[in-house]
Amino acid sequence: MIAATFFNGTYDETMALLIEARNYIAYHESGDHRSLPPHVRLQISYESMRVTSRLTQVMAWLLAQKAVHAGEITREVAASEEFALSGGEICSDPSGPDNEDLPGGLRSLLERSHRLYMRVHRLDEQFRERVAQLAVG
Template identity: 85%
Template sequence: MMETPTFFNGTYDETMALLIEARNYIAYHDAASHRALPPHVRLQISYESMRVTSRLTQVMAWLLAQKAVHAGEMTREQAASDDFALSGGDICTDPSGPDNEQLPEGLRSLLERSHRLYMRVARLDERARDAVALAS
C-alpha cells in the first residue's frame, strides 16, 4: 500500500467540506430565502446549484478512484481509464455564475470555489492520464 500524498488529502478534505457546505446551502437557504424572487431568478439558482453539485460529485468520484489507487485497490491504469476520468465537460468548466449579481452571495461563492477546485482536479486528471500513457 502506497502512502497518500499530503496534497491529495488536502484536496479530498476541501472537496468534502464544499460538498457539505453545498448540501447545507441547498437544503436550508434555498427554499426559504428564494420564494420572493422572480421565477427566472429561481430557475437560474436551481441551474447553478446543480452545476455546483455536478462539479463536486465529479471531483469526489475522481478522488475516490485515486484514493483506491493509493490503497492498492486499483491500478493507476484502471484509474486512468475513461470509466474513472473526470467528466462534466462544458457544464463543469464554464466559469460563469459568480459574476451574476442576481444570484445569492452564498451560491456565487460556491460557484467560484467549486470551479477552481474542478479545474485544479482536471489538471491533476490530465497529468495522471499522461503519466500512465507515458509508462505504457
C-alpha cells in the same frame, strides 16, 4: 503519483465544499428565494446543480485515486475513461459568480467549486499523461 498530503488536502476541501453546498441547498435555497422572480429561481436551481455536479465529479475522481493509493485498482484502470473526470462544458464553464441576481453564498460556491474542478481537471490530465508515458516506456 499525486503526493498523499496534497491528495488528502484536496479530498478534505472537496468534502467541506460538498457539506457546505448541501447545507446551502437544504437550508438557504428554499426559504430565501420564494420572493424572487421565476427566472432567477430557475438560475439558482441551475447553478446549484452545477455546483453539485462539479463536486460529485471531483469526489468520484478523488475516490478512484484513493483506490489507487490503497492498491485496490491499478493506475491503468484509474486512467481509463470509466474513472475519468467528466462534466465537460457544464462543469468547466466559469460563469455564475459574476451574476448579481444570484445570492452571494451561491456565487461563492460557484467560484470555489469551479477553481477546485479546474485544478482536479489539470491533475486528471497529468495523471493520464503519466500513466500513458509509463505504459510506453
